[in-house]
Amino acid sequence: MTELNTDNSLVRVSGVDKVFKRGSEEIHVLGGLDLEIPNGEFLALMGPSGSGKSTLLNLVGGLDRPSEGTVEVGGKRIDKLSERRLAAWRARHVGLVFQFYNLMPVLSAQKNVELPLLLTRLSASERKKRAAIALDIVGLSHRAGHYPRQLSGGEQQRTGIARAIVTDPTLLLCDEPTGDLDRKAGDEILDLLQALNKEQGKTIIMVTHDIHAAARATRTLYLNKGQLSTSPVD
Amino acid sequence: MFNWLSQIFAVTSFSMRSLPQRKGSSLAAMVGITGVVAVMVGVLSIAQGVLRTMESSVGDVNAIVLRSGSDSEMMSGLGGEDVRIIAEAPGVARNDNGAVASPELFVIINLPMRSTGTDANVPMRGVQSQAISVRENFQMVEGRMFEWGLNELIVGTGARQQFAGLEIGSTIEVSQEQWPVVGVFEAGGGLAESEIWVDAAVLQSAYRRGNSFQSVYAKLSSYDAFEEFRDSLTSDPRLNVKPMREVDYYAAQSTTVYNMITGLGTIIAVIMGLGAVFGALNTMYTAVSARNREIATLRALGFRSGPVVISVLSESLLLALAGGLLGAGLAWLAFDGFRAATLNWSSFSAITFSFDVNASLLIQGIVFAMIIGLVGGLFPAIRAARQPVAQALREL
Numbered sequence A: 001m002t003e004l005n006t007d008n009s010l011v012r013v014s015g016v017d018k019v020f021k022r023g024s025e026e027i028h029v030l031g032g033l034d035l036e037i038p039n040g041e042f043l044a045l046m047g048p049s050g051s052g053k054s055t056l057l058n059l060v061g062g063l064d065r066p067s068e069g070t071v072e073v074g075g076k077r078i079d080k081l082s083e084r085r086l087a088a089w090r091a092r093h094v095g096l097v098f099q100f101y102n103l104m105p106v107l108s109a110q111k112n113v114e115l116p117l118l119l120t121r122l123s124a125s126e127r128k129k130r131a132a133i134a135l136d137i138v139g140l141s142h143r144a145g146h147y148p149r150q151l152s153g154g155e156q157q158r159t160g161i162a163r164a165i166v167t168d169p170t171l172l173l174c175d176e177p178t179g180d181l182d183r184k185a186g187d188e189i190l191d192l193l194q195a196l197n198k199e200q201g202k203t204i205i206m207v208t209h210d211i212h213a214a215a216r217a218t219r220t221l222y223l224n225k226g227q228l229s230t231s232p233v234d
Numbered sequence B: 001m002f003n004w005l006s007q008i009f010a011v012t013s014f015s016m017r018s019l020p021q022r023k024g025s026s027l028a029a030m031v032g033i034t035g036v037v038a039v040m041v042g043v044l045s046i047a048q049g050v051l052r053t054m055e056s057s058v059g060d061v062n063a064i065v066l067r068s069g070s071d072s073e074m075m076s077g078l079g080g081e082d083v084r085i086i087a088e089a090p091g092v093a094r095n096d097n098g099a100v101a102s103p104e105l106f107v108i109i110n111l112p113m114r115s116t117g118t119d120a121n122v123p124m125r126g127v128q129s130q131a132i133s134v135r136e137n138f139q140m141v142e143g144r145m146f147e148w149g150l151n152e153l154i155v156g157t158g159a160r161q162q163f164a165g166l167e168i169g170s171t172i173e174v175s176q177e178q179w180p181v182v183g184v185f186e187a188g189g190g191l192a193e194s195e196i197w198v199d200a201a202v203l204q205s206a207y208r209r210g211n212s213f214q215s216v217y218a219k220l221s222s223y224d225a226f227e228e229f230r231d232s233l234t235s236d237p238r239l240n241v242k243p244m245r246e247v248d249y250y251a252a253q254s255t256t257v258y259n260m261i262t263g264l265g266t267i268i269a270v271i272m273g274l275g276a277v278f279g280a281l282n283t284m285y286t287a288v289s290a291r292n293r294e295i296a297t298l299r300a301l302g303f304r305s306g307p308v309v310i311s312v313l314s315e316s317l318l319l320a321l322a323g324g325l326l327g328a329g330l331a332w333l334a335f336d337g338f339r340a341a342t343l344n345w346s347s348f349s350a351i352t353f354s355f356d357v358n359a360s361l362l363i364q365g366i367v368f369a370m371i372i373g374l375v376g377g378l379f380p381a382i383r384a385a386r387q388p389v390a391q392a393l394r395e396l
Helices: A053-060 A083-093 A109-119 A124-137 A153-165 A183-200 B002-017 B019-056 B080-087 B130-134 B157-162 B200-206 B225-234 B246-290 B292-301 B305-335 B359-386 B389-394
Strands: A009-022 A025-038 A042-046 A068-073 A094-097 A171-175 A203-207 A219-224 A227-229 B062-067 B101-112 B119-127 B138-143 B153-156 B171-174 B177-187 B196-199 B215-219 B241-245 B339-344 B349-354
Touching: A009 A053, A009 A203, A025 A053, A025 A203, A025 A227, A042 A053, A042 A183, A053 A068, A053 A171, A053 A203, A053 B389, A083 A094, A083 A109, A083 B292, A094 A153, A109 A124, A109 A153, A109 B002, A109 B292, A124 A153, A153 A171, A153 A183, A171 A183, A183 A203, B002 B019, B002 B292, B002 B305, B019 B246, B019 B305, B019 B339, B019 B349, B019 B359, B062 B225, B062 B246, B080 B101, B080 B215, B101 B130, B101 B171, B101 B200, B119 B130, B119 B200, B130 B215, B153 B157, B157 B177, B157 B339, B157 B349, B196 B200, B225 B241, B241 B246, B246 B292, B246 B305, B246 B359, B292 B305, B292 B389, B305 B359
Parallel strands: A042 A203, A042 A219, A094 A171, A171 A203, B119 B196, B153 B177
Antiparallel strands: A009 A025, A009 A068, A219 A227, B062 B215, B062 B241, B101 B119, B101 B215, B119 B349, B138 B177, B153 B196, B171 B177, B339 B349
8 A cells, every 4th residue: 555645735626526316316415526635734624414524524535436526635546446445545544533433332442443453464462552552642541441331422532533543544534523522522522633633743624513623623614505615604 | 365364353253242232133043043953853853763774674685585566565475485495595594593584474453552542553573483583683672582383472662662552461452362462672773673573373374374475584695695696586487576685675665754754854944944044134134233333334444345244144154053053952852862653655554763863964954054044144244245334324
């Protein structure tokens, strides 16, 4: 797997349409959308429900393919990769943070964080070491042996973030990372994301409904009716 | 390859570790497969038991001679002169008492079954003294041998167990005369254990058969001596007989019963198996549905579809294996050695036999369970693997 070119724009989305089919009905979610995200940016994507925020996030993360247009990450077109290559690309370059954490209930926090490393050739001891570092970064070393049911919502999300950064991905994609948390826990998560962006230079795209969360980002874009704008549409 | 194997191991391990969370539906599928395997092995063990009984009756170097055109002793008839010529034929082994050949008479009497009280056709065989030399595994186990020339009888262990009134000391009515039971014999688990034996001469008299018999059982001097024995009898113008190796005769005798029970058992197993497949399908669709978030997340993280398919199939096969082992074990505990009687369609008489749950049947049962598991897991596995990741994540 080659390293990505991060010299200029890390993400370049050009003329992207996304159409979903529901029976005979076609739903146009994104229409001719263009977006460039420079390396090291913390971008917040806002917009009403159904505006296509998560769809755009999925396209950039290689979880979905556009109906038209191209998606380049680090100079590499990902919209034409085979499922197999796309899966390997995601494992190497994308860290995913979900609204509902999506942790494996049968695994401890440590083992959950190690999960993406199973897709690498690292030895078991190296995996354990890297997972411990990731847990330390998110401040959860003392809870490494606990299972998700034994962790609070905030702790589960921090475990999710540790899992997302453990492979040192190029891109961190967060879909409503504070959507299931109270204000205090949400703020802690946002502090963490901000630190990852500022101190470790991680490029972050965060989908959110929360204006306070968006305020932590370096740039906010608004998605409405399949188009991006720099200000909210009334 | 290493990466792929480690993915399989990891995803399958999550699947197995989360099984307790789905124990209700998993147990239901497993119990369904247990029932199918237990019934299948149970029914097929009847056919195996009948086959074993027939095979146990066979002496390697033995031959049987019937009248030409007869398929069973019931349809055969041989005169006194015929049996004398047969006994003197080349190839027949000899001992101190002369040729080891036993002319025998075969009649059917009615006796009630112990289990149901209904009448069954019980085979009664009239024998001469060489009958015991022909059947090497014959052994008296209780009482004594009948007195030659008297209305006494001995009974096989199978016959005593299945039919009423055959205890030593009791009497049964045969041809309007009372015959006391004086002994019980074994015959290596063979067909003779279903029979009642009496002196052939007394039976001839009771049934007004003159000096006629129905078969001659002969021990030959060697396995290869059969060719000479057969050629000698079939070329003798005084005889019109059909010599057969005993092994061939019993194979033909058991074919109808064996095929009927095996066919019936297979039909029952297939019908029940179909039901179990739907049970397994339902369970695995439920399992996949319950693991939807887990599967979608793993695939989003970069795990490939193949390991997901294998993990779902592994779970299904594990449940099937557990069900199969349990079913096979239950069948073995419940049926192996269980004695019963069925009708031998060739002689229209009852054969007693033991259900035979052997290793081959147990393996068949477990393989059948695995097929159920494979079919039941395949479609849910494919569905889990084919669902687009983004769509699966949206449905969480």
